[in-house]
Amino acid sequence: MKIIVCVKQVPDTSGKVAVNPDGTLNRASMQTITNPDDKNAIEAALKLKDETGCRVTAVTMGPPPAEGMLRELIAMGCDDAVLISGREFGGSDTFATSQIIAAGINAIGLEKDDIVFCGRQAIDGDTAQVGPQIAEKLDIPQVSYVADIKKEGNEIVVKRMLEDGYMTVKVQTPCLLTCIKELNEPRYMSVGGVVEAYSKPMQVFDYPRLKDDPLIEADTIGLAGSPTNILTSFTPPQKGAGMMLEGADRATCEKLAGILAGKHII
Amino acid sequence: MSEFKNTVLEDFKDVWVFCEQRQGVLMPTDFELISEGRKLADELGVRLCGLLLGDKVEGLARELAGYGADEIIVCEHPLLKDYTTDAYAKVICDMVVERKPEALLVGATNIGRDLAPRCAARLHTGLCADCTHLDVDMGIYKDFLREASTLPEEKIAGMGSAIVLGKPHDVSRDLKMTRPAFGGHLMASIICPRFRPCMATVRPGVMKKAPFDQKRADSAVISKPEVKLAASDIRTQVLETVKEARKLVDLTGAEVIVSVGRGISKDIQGGIKLAEELADVLHGVVGSSRACVDAGWITADHQVGQTGKTVRPRIYIALGISGAIQHKAGMSDSECIIAVNKNENAPIFEIADYGIVGDLFKVTPLLIEEFKKAIESK
DSSP: EEEEEOOEEEEEESSOOOBBTTSBBBBGGGGEEHHHHHHHHHHHHHHHHHOOOEEEEEESSSOOOGGGHHHHHHHTSSSSEEEEOOGGGGOOHHHHHHHHHHHHHHOOOOOOOOOEESSOOOTTOOOOOOOHHHHHHHOOEEEEEEEEEEEEEEEEEEEETTTTEEEEEEEEEEEEEOOOGGGGGOOOHHHHHHHHHTSEEEEEEOHHHTTTSOOTTTTTTTTTGOOOOEEEEEOOOHHHHHHESSOOOOOHHHHHHHHHHHHHHO | OOTOOOHHHGGGOOEEHHHHHTTTTEOOHHHHHHHHHHHHHHHHOOOEEEEEEESOOGHHHHHHHHOOOOOEEEEEGGGGGGOOOHHHHHHHHHHHHHHHEEEEEEEOOTTTTHHHHHHHHHOOOOOOEEEEEEOSSHHHHHHHHHOOOOOOHHHHHHHTTTTTEEEEEEEETEEEEEEEEEEGGGEEEEEEEESEEEEEEEEEETSOOOOOHOOOOHHSSEEOOOOOGGGGOOOOOEEEEEOOSSSOOOOOOOOOEEEOOOGGGGGEEEEEEEEHHHHHHOOOOEEEEEEHHTSSSOOOOGBBBSSSBBOSSSSEEESSOOOOHHHHHHHTSSSSSEEESSOOOOOOHHHHHHHSSHHHHHHHHHHHHHHHHHHHHH
């Protein structure tokens, strides 16, 4: 058994977000982090590695600097990493991205008892689409919103969260699971891991390496292979500021109650 | 699937809505989507069909139709009783290949967000996630941009085409799917110009539900196509479905929401209790910012914001919430926003209708008393 974890390097949108005058994100001015849900996926894989001794490979698609993130994930305990990177892959929407990552997973080789992990969604796009789309391209079953994983022999039983409860689902391998933050608390890099991070193998899959996979065609990757296009992007206007009430005492609250009652709001 | 040519756009017509049911109960977002789908179908001049999957669910069809559907396609099979990605994706894709809808809307629930990308990948088409606004008609879309964006008028007025694969493409019949990105810092309108059906998942609670129309419910066509499904098509097995016993917070349907933020940190239980009391006075419910959920102070079903729920109550009271953009993205459409925060520079005051700079632990008890008095004296 081995585990492949798909991860993404994202701008840290929890801090200050810089927007260019043309409405696009000013990525250069922002910190990058490993997508939070993906770290839960890494932790889930490393827990299974602790139990079974299986191999864990981190995979990302992105520009060459994403190597730094992969080295950090190796320092957390991953055995090796793959960086899928190439100009031909740029401009991909979720559909095209899943074609390319699925081809990358094919190149690593997916066997009968393997598991692919993804985070539920990335904080830059919040789409939650790439995981299920990779599963479809690999023709393997998926379970998303996974909050608990039990491996019993060759069977995987997971807790799959719904808005109003959960399902317990048994799934055949190979399969793809998308992980939510309730699943676990990601571990930190270990000192030994940091020392080893640069001695463990990291492969780069570029376009020539993947081009013979049937998933990789001129009209299935990159901008030309993306079924969706951005028509326009924009920043929403600020709602006009309202009335700041003076003070914070009983008189202030009485005044507010009076205004609201007068306007039939309460 | 190879014979399915979905680049011949004129072969595709009608707007479809996937209608999700759990244990034989329709999801509230189904009615919102049927209502929204009706509007889009009228703009396109086509029919609106609901697609209902399950086991013995035909009885739900007329109610759905009453919100605006011309037809409800009921796909019944014992293997569709519990949701599984494999079974639902197969039946939906089979129906799409056979009947070729132009657009397919799916509620962005935990199930819809599992199902829609699987189908879009199989059908080789575009999918836009978590849409908060949908348009076809260019005039209506431009009016929306005038209200909801900071784009200059000359840019909005000049819109009508997009460059697709290096060539200008007329977008007048494309579904313009608008969604927040980067935690609500940016909005983007997405099109799917070259493939059909154009697919969108739609955020629950955002689209307005139309009034129920009994005549439409009675006159809609209810069709029951043959469902081809075998146990061997399904690679997962649902062992049990558990409804969480705890009381769920209906934020999206609430008229009044009193939300707490990081400001309650010095007395977490006390702060939540004050919010509950204030909510009781106004017959509302308690919401929260992401910070409180992340800190484990309150359960995730209370969370308002980009990663939580989108709400538009009549009254939204923010207690000790700074107003991070991701929170504002989920509540800025509220009719009346009241904010209490110690920090006079808190961004929440930028969108508040009424602001009080002060300690929520001192101000909230006074608000409770004064609101009570004002309501009782009416």
